[in-house]
Structure formats: structure tokens, C-alpha cells
Amino acid sequence: MKAVQISRFGGPEVLKLVELPTPVPGTGQLLVRIRASGINLADALTRQDRYAVTPPLPAILGAEAAGVVEAIGGNVHGFAIGQRVAVPLFAANSLGAYAEYVAIDAALAVPLPDVISFEQAAALQIQGLTALYLTRQASPKGKIVLINAAAGGVGSILVQLARRAGARKVIAGASSSDKLDFARSLGADAGVNYTRPDWTEELRRVTDGNGPDIIYESVGGDVTGASLTALAPLGQIVIYGALNIQSFQLGVGELLGLIFKNQSLTGFAFQPLLTPESLRSGLAELFDLVLRGELVATVDGKYPLAEASKAHTALEGRGTRGKLILTP
Incomplete structure (x- = not known):
């Protein structure tokens, strides 16, 4: 699979497109083919080693995505191949969304209504x-x-x-x-x-x-x-x-x-407030507001994985409005 990886900390130029093995879902996990990944200021800070946690290198950035279930590990119930899901990796303090595929614990994946786009789902998570x-x-x-x-x-x-x-x-x-x-x-x-x-x-x-x-x-x-x-x-x-x-x-x-x-x-930090139940109910509430036309999730720019460095440059330039998205 293609993924955006950093092997050292620094500016946007350290984001490199690489070819890596596709993950295999373990027990209790889903393999999701990513259709949209969210870009956050935390990603840029992590890239610079200025965030609260320093990831081991090399690292694939990105903590939120949305996509389609590609494979299902053992002891997983309630999901089907081809199902649309939100992928809140941040709920497990995990990274890896700047990629074509990601494995996530099924307990954290959130079913995505058909009328919510993958881009909206990525914008509404963190x-x-x-x-x-x-x-x-x-x-x-x-x-x-x-x-x-x-x-x-x-x-x-x-x-x-x-x-x-x-x-x-x-x-x-x-x-x-x-x-x-x-x-x-x-x-x-x-x-x-x-x-x-x-x-x-x-x-x-x-x-x-x-x-x-x-x-x-x-x-x-x-x-x-x-x-x-x-x-x-x-x-x-x-x-x-x-x-x-x-x-x-x-x-x-x-x-x-x-x-x-x-x-x-x-x-304020929302991470300590998250439980699997509050995660699901919170996202369900946000999705419902979008469905009813009471909330707009603005996507200001979509970039292919190969242009992740350009997306980070735009984010740090502070000229953007709403959300920036990566699309594998």
C-alpha cells in the first residue's frame, strides 16, 4: 500500500510517499480501505516533534479517517465487508491514517450513514x-x-x-x-x-x-x-x-x-473525556446534525497522498478555512 511516512522530524519536506505492506487485521480488528483522512495541527506539531507525544520513527501520521471495511479479523461482530465506517484512531492514541489502508479495533470503528461523505466524516471527528x-x-x-x-x-x-x-x-x-x-x-x-x-x-x-x-x-x-x-x-x-x-x-x-x-x-482536552460510548454518541449526534442541515462541515482543500507536504504547508500558512483532507 502507499502511505505517507516520516523518518525524521522537520518541515513539510520530511513527509515522504512510500510503499509498505498492507496491514493484516488481528483478532478484534477491521482492515479499512481509507477514502479520506483528516489533517490536523497536531499532525504538523508531531511532524516537528513539538507535540505532547513523540512517536517512534519511522511513523505514518494521521489520527482520523473514513473508508470501507476491506477485511475482518477474528471475533468481530456487527460489521460487514464493504461497510462504510469512520476510523477514529485518536481514540486509541494511534496514528496511521495517511495511508491507503489501516487496521483499527472494531470497538472503535463507527458506522457511517450513506449520506455522509467520507470527507465530512473525517472533518467531524477530532x-x-x-x-x-x-x-x-x-x-x-x-x-x-x-x-x-x-x-x-x-x-x-x-x-x-x-x-x-x-x-x-x-x-x-x-x-x-x-x-x-x-x-x-x-x-x-x-x-x-x-x-x-x-x-x-x-x-x-x-x-x-x-x-x-x-x-x-x-x-x-x-x-x-x-x-x-x-x-x-x-x-x-x-x-x-x-x-x-x-x-x-x-x-x-x-x-x-x-x-x-x-x-x-x-x-480543555477532549481525549480524556472519550469512551467508546461517548465517541459513538458524539459522532452520531454530529452526523445527525449534518443530515438535518443544521451543521456544515467545510472542506477547504483535498490533496492526494503524494501532496501531503503541500497540504501541511497550506495548514501552517494559516490561510485555510475549515478542514483539509488527504485522499488516497
Whole structure:
């Protein structure tokens, strides 16, 4: 089979198309022919050895995919050859989705409705579940919320889910007017460009001087610090995404602000919240919303395996909207 592999850490150029043996499904496993694989910022960080876990090399990246069951291992029930499935490798802390085939524990594979495309299924896994669980951990109901990186994979879904969950006002934060227009098309009421020096003043203006009640923050660095200062009294800032831990420092001034304004700073990672049951129910909910036309999973670009390095370059250039997909 063809797969994209790294044998050293570095830039997008370390992603190489190679020929490898096709996996054989073991007991309790399915062999899936991949039709679409999701690309995530975590993949780029792993490629650079900047992620929380360093994989042994050589490694095939990618933690989410969708495809068709090609073979079934022993002691597997409830699946058939040719069945369409979502392949959430991340649920087992596994990689290997940048390939034509992958083996996965049958207990983690999720049946895929015929009307959900493979590309949509890939887009709704890591980023869709992250957005869904964020709205559960910090409910936007009746609140003014700011969603930074609102045009990205998580942000574009979070804008829609926050609106659906009853947010009083949804404000998009992004780095360009085009991205803000995209977020508005998904349901954002207003937008602020956090690359501008006066962006927090604009944020106060669109929140009638109070600031947001909840800020979903994944940009890091100065944006995190400025978001914290713009937060409303009694407000909550929820930080998710690996980049934040590398570029944001919390000092005495910020702590005093939290104390005297009765604010809270919350960390979020969806991986520890996953169980086989919550994985299946969460994806089923997201698939159902797409089926009913209440959620759009935007795919901004599709790349063949041979152009994985080009896809990573586009992702890191931060000019994309929604999800990037690899198609074997």
C-alpha cells in the first residue's frame, strides 16, 4: 500500500510517499480501505516533534479517517465487508491514517450513514468532537461568546454549535476579513480581527463595553493574553490546542485580574473525556446534525497522498478555512 511516512522530524519536506505492506487485521480488528483522512495541527506539531507525544520513527501520521471495511479479523461482530465506517484512531492514541489502508479495533470503528461523505466524516471527528465537548464543558447558552480561530476546523464548527446551543451573541475572532466573512456565513453575529492593535477595543464595542462572557481560545501568545484582559467580569476563558502551552505565560497581573473580577481560566482536552460510548454518541449526534442541515462541515482543500507536504504547508500558512483532507 502507499502511505505517507516520516523518518525524521522537520518541515513539510520530511513527509515522504512510500510503499509498505498492507496491514493484516488481528483478532478484534477491521482492515479499512481509507477514502479520506483528516489533517490536523497536531499532525504538523508531531511532524516537528513539538507535540505532547513523540512517536517512534519511522511513523505514518494521521489520527482520523473514513473508508470501507476491506477485511475482518477474528471475533468481530456487527460489521460487514464493504461497510462504510469512520476510523477514529485518536481514540486509541494511534496514528496511521495517511495511508491507503489501516487496521483499527472494531470497538472503535463507527458506522457511517450513506449520506455522509467520507470527507465530512473525517472533518467531524477530532475537530467536530472538540467543538461539541467545548460547548458542554462551557455552555454558551444565554452568553456572549468569542470564538478565536473561528474560521478553522474547530472554530467553524464551534460557531455553529454555539449558536445552536443558545448563545446570546457569537463573535468570531480571526486574522483576516475573508475569514471573518466566512465565520459570519456560518452564523457569527460579529467579528474582530485579532491581528489589529485595537482589536480588543472593537471587541468591547460589539459587547456593549462588557467583554465576552466566554472566550474559546486556541491561538496562543499575545492573543491569549489580550483575550484574558477583555473577558467580562464573572467570565470564563477556555484554552484548548497545543500551541497555547508554548507561548503564553500567566503572571501576577493576570492572576490578580482573575481574582478581583471573579473570572475563571479553564483548560480543555477532549481525549480524556472519550469512551467508546461517548465517541459513538458524539459522532452520531454530529452526523445527525449534518443530515438535518443544521451543521456544515467545510472542506477547504483535498490533496492526494503524494501532496501531503503541500497540504501541511497550506495548514501552517494559516490561510485555510475549515478542514483539509488527504485522499488516497
